[in-house]
Amino acid sequence: MPRRRTEKxxxxxxxxxxxxxSLMTVSRALRGVxxxxxxxxxxxxxxxxxxxxxxxxxxxxxxxxxxDLIGITVPNLFNNVFAEIMASMRGTFDSAGFSSxxxxxxxxxxxxxxxxxxxLTWRPAGMIxxxxxxxxxxxxxxxxxxxxxxQIWDVTDDPxxxxxxxxxxxxxxxxxxxxxxxxxxxxxxxxTTEGRDTRAEARLTGFAARYASAGMGAVRIAxxxxxxxxxxxxxxxxxxxxxxxxxxxxxxxxxxxxxAFGGLTACQTAGLSVPDDIGIIGFNSLDLxxxxxxxxxxxxxxxxxxxxxxxxxxxxxxxxxxxxxxVALPVELVAGATTRRQA
Amino acid sequence: MPRRRTEKxxxxxxxxxxxxxSLMTVSRALRGVxxxxxxxxxxxxxxxxxxxxxxxxxxxxxxxxxxDLIGITVPNLFNNVFAEIMASMRGTFDSAGFSSxxxxxxxxxxxxxxxxxxxLTWRPAGMIxxxxxxxxxxxxxxxxxxxxxxQIWDVTDDPxxxxxxxxxxxxxxxxxxxxxxxxxxxxxxxxTTEGRDTRAEARLTGFAARYASAGMGAVRIAxxxxxxxxxxxxxxxxxxxxxxxxxxxxxxxxxxxxxAFGGLTACQTAGLSVPDDIGIIGFNSLDLxxxxxxxxxxxxxxxxxxxxxxxxxxxxxxxxxxxxxxVALPVELVAGATTRRQA
DNA sequence: TTGTACGCGTTATCAC
DNA sequence: GTGATAACGCGTACAA
Numbered sequence: 165m166p167r168r169r170t171e172k173x174x175x176x177x178x179x180x181x182x183x184x185x186s187l188m189t190v191s192r193a194l195r196g197v198x199x200x201x202x203x204x205x206x207x208x209x210x211x212x213x214x215x216x217x218x219x220x221x222x223x224x225x226x227x228x229x230x231x232d233l234i235g236i237t238v239p240n241l242f243n244n245v246f247a248e249i250m251a252s253m254r255g256t257f258d259s260a261g262f263s264s265x266x267x268x269x270x271x272x273x274x275x276x277x278x279x280x281x282x283x284l285t286w287r288p289a290g291m292i293x294x295x296x297x298x299x300x301x302x303x304x305x306x307x308x309x310x311x312x313x314x315q316i317w318d319v320t321d322d323p324x325x326x327x328x329x330x331x332x333x334x335x336x337x338x339x340x341x342x343x344x345x346x347x348x349x350x351x352x353x354x355x356t357t358e359g360r361d362t363r364a365e366a367r368l369t370g371f372a373a374r375y376a377s378a379g380m381g382a383v384r385i386a387x388x389x390x391x392x393x394x395x396x397x398x399x400x401x402x403x404x405x406x407x408x409x410x411x412x413x414x415x416x417x418x419x420x421x422x423x424a425f426g427g428l429t430a431c432q433t434a435g436l437s438v439p440d441d442i443g444i445i446g447f448n449s450l451d452l453x454x455x456x457x458x459x460x461x462x463x464x465x466x467x468x469x470x471x472x473x474x475x476x477x478x479x480x481x482x483x484x485x486x487x488x489x490x491v492a493l494p495v496e497l498v499a500g501a502t503t504r505r506q507a
Numbered sequence: 508m509p510r511r512r513t514e515k516x517x518x519x520x521x522x523x524x525x526x527x528x529s530l531m532t533v534s535r536a537l538r539g540v541x542x543x544x545x546x547x548x549x550x551x552x553x554x555x556x557x558x559x560x561x562x563x564x565x566x567x568x569x570x571x572x573x574x575d576l577i578g579i580t581v582p583n584l585f586n587n588v589f590a591e592i593m594a595s596m597r598g599t600f601d602s603a604g605f606s607s608x609x610x611x612x613x614x615x616x617x618x619x620x621x622x623x624x625x626x627l628t629w630r631p632a633g634m635i636x637x638x639x640x641x642x643x644x645x646x647x648x649x650x651x652x653x654x655x656x657x658q659i660w661d662v663t664d665d666p667x668x669x670x671x672x673x674x675x676x677x678x679x680x681x682x683x684x685x686x687x688x689x690x691x692x693x694x695x696x697x698x699t700t701e702g703r704d705t706r707a708e709a710r711l712t713g714f715a716a717r718y719a720s721a722g723m724g725a726v727r728i729a730x731x732x733x734x735x736x737x738x739x740x741x742x743x744x745x746x747x748x749x750x751x752x753x754x755x756x757x758x759x760x761x762x763x764x765x766x767a768f769g770g771l772t773a774c775q776t777a778g779l780s781v782p783d784d785i786g787i788i789g790f791n792s793l794d795l796x797x798x799x800x801x802x803x804x805x806x807x808x809x810x811x812x813x814x815x816x817x818x819x820x821x822x823x824x825x826x827x828x829x830x831x832x833x834v835a836l837p838v839e840l841v842a843g844a845t846t847r848r849q850a
Numbered sequence: 851t852t853g854t855a856c857g858c859g860t861t862a863t864c865a866c
Numbered sequence: 867g868t869g870a871t872a873a874c875g876c877g878t879a880c881a882a
Contacts, residue, residue: 188877200851204851219875219876221628221629222874222875224875227857232625240594242587250584263610287565309561392794425795425798429798451765454735455741518859532867535868562860563858568860569876570860571861
């Protein structure tokens with residue numbers, strides 16, 4: 165027996181029957197395109213509402229070969245950075261009538277790729293990837309599908325389509341320069357497991373490169389794969405402080421403010437005074453910092469601007485406007501009270 | 508001129524031509540259903556891969572009248588509670604082959620409803636709503652569409668379909684009982700703008716009800732609509748402490764741990780010692796608390812269990828198994844060092 | 851301004 | 867085990 169629509173599953177045809185017009189007139193009326201007299205349109209809309217008409221996006225998508233779905237993948241949702249970027253983009257897309265299909269890749273390019281392949285079966289209007297490090301086959305898959313793609317949060321000279329972000333390497337250098345200016349001689353870095361967060365690694369590389377070119381010794385590095393970022397910062401800081409006196413760092417650059425806050429507590433526990441005994445620098449100016457008794461020296465990243473700019477550029481591409489391919493936004497080093505000029 | 512597929516947009520028909528079999532055999536082979544010899548199937552799969560075949564979900568959805576899309580709406584992504592719930596659910600759905608379409612409602616039932624209506628045009632396999640307070644028309648719309656629906660984070664006796672969460676009213680009572688046992692006489696509550704977070708209001712109601720039935724005066728309430736939760740807690744606490752001495756609260760129950768941390772800093776600034784001068788109680792045991800020098804008295808909510816349980820129940824409904832309609836998970840009051848027995 | 855014919859890519863059904 | 871055919875609901879093209 166042929167499948168039957170459920171009783172209430174109204175379609176254009178039913179509305180057309182009730183309104184005594186052709187199916188096409190209903191379609192036009194509902195889409196708001198020209199070619200229907202106002203009287204008819206109003207009449208049809210009323211009937212559609214009364215019949216609880218729900219359009220079928222699949223049918224429309226099938227014939228138009230596209231959809232109002234936008235794919236967004238971020239490493240996770242716990243990091244406020246990604247929550248902020250997503251929120252600022254979603255506003256733009258939402259009011260433009262798009263729906264977001266979200267993935268969390270956990271920094272795993274295979275997960276990201278598998279998700280992207282599944283999403284491509286829906287012929288999405290656009291795709292947003294975090295960063296510039298992806299599965300080798302992803303770029304081709306997206307190109308082949310012709311899906312406008314935005315890479316956000318990091319920049320590269322060779323984006324899939326368009327990228328909007330900050331130059332993490334340069335940001336790391338900037339922080340190193342700031343430290344050098346203050347006279348810090350033994351730089352440290354605290355982050356998470358190597359290879360996961362490639363942006364953080366880029367910051368570290370830039371940080372180390374600037375110190376190296378100044379003839380200073382290598383950066384002391386400690387990592388923690390603890391899931392709770394505060395605890396991770398605390399643990400890694402404890403590790404980096406462990407060892408003979410005066411061999412430890414005199415300043416630590418953290419993966420982000422959360423880890424830095426954990427580091428602050430570790431320093432207090434270790435009896436170290438900040439900034440007298442050691443300097444602490446965060447990244448990403450997160451919510452928490454606003455209420456700390458000592459303002460944290462950190463780097464303010466333009467997350468909201470990044471989201472809105474990125475969304476705008478992606479929308480432009482979706483509408484066929486070939487805009488720029490690379491937008492690097494500036495970061496701002498915010499000098500707080502957790503660093504100070506060395507004697 | 509009829510629209511033409513782009514060169515690379517391969518479809519079943521093309522594969523069938525190359526494989527020298529009928530289109531239906533290809534369809535069966537790709538779906539892994541019975542009725543294709545193993546030799547043929549392997550051959551077809553290889554060709555499909557070589558031709559970069561991407562299935563068209565819209566076409567499938569059109570004929571099957573369903574999809575592998577699951578809608579999830581949460582108030583926002585900044586609150587770790589929702590990030591945690593989403594993450595624990597997504598794992599289950601992802602491995603079951605579903606894709607998540609996400610919305611952030613900003614605690615606005617109209618936004619939630621508009622989003623849900625748009626999503627229904629895709630005939631989603633399931634829908635997840637946060638809480639039990641929705642647009643009056645949403646329940647009907649979901650019922651009519653026959654979409655299995657999970658309400659998470661709060662419970663009700665009359666769920667749309669199935670609900671998994673905690674009893675916020677009871678949790679508030681539990682906290683009040685704890686405070687009464689310790690001898691706190693002047694309860695306070697700090698939250699955000701009234702009417703936004705209905706779960707928080709339920710906790711407040713339960714908290715106040717328990718105190719009322721113990722014959723104690725009304726709960727002192729302060730609110731802040733500041734976006735940064737830490738700052739909100741700080742500001743509202745400052746407000747509640749303002750006033751003649753001994754009229755202020757001797758214990759404050761916060762909307763969550765973030766606001767409580769802001770409150771802690773406000774107390775310190777005001778020269779109040781915690782827990783000697785005032786007690787502080789949070790909610791939701793968030794990441795931050797792990798590194799605080801003084802362990803926060805708070806309520807631990809089973810966020811992960813909630814997500815996995817909810818996902819399981821929704822999957823059951825999607826597969827046609829009518830499971831329970833209401834699951835209330837227990838909360839655990841964690842006594843920290845920010846409260847103590849009163850003299 | 852309105853209507854008719856056809857096709858989008860896939861799956862259900864039934865025949866072989 | 868395999869293939870032919872008819873939908874699924876809607877939009878494009880063109881005729882009226």
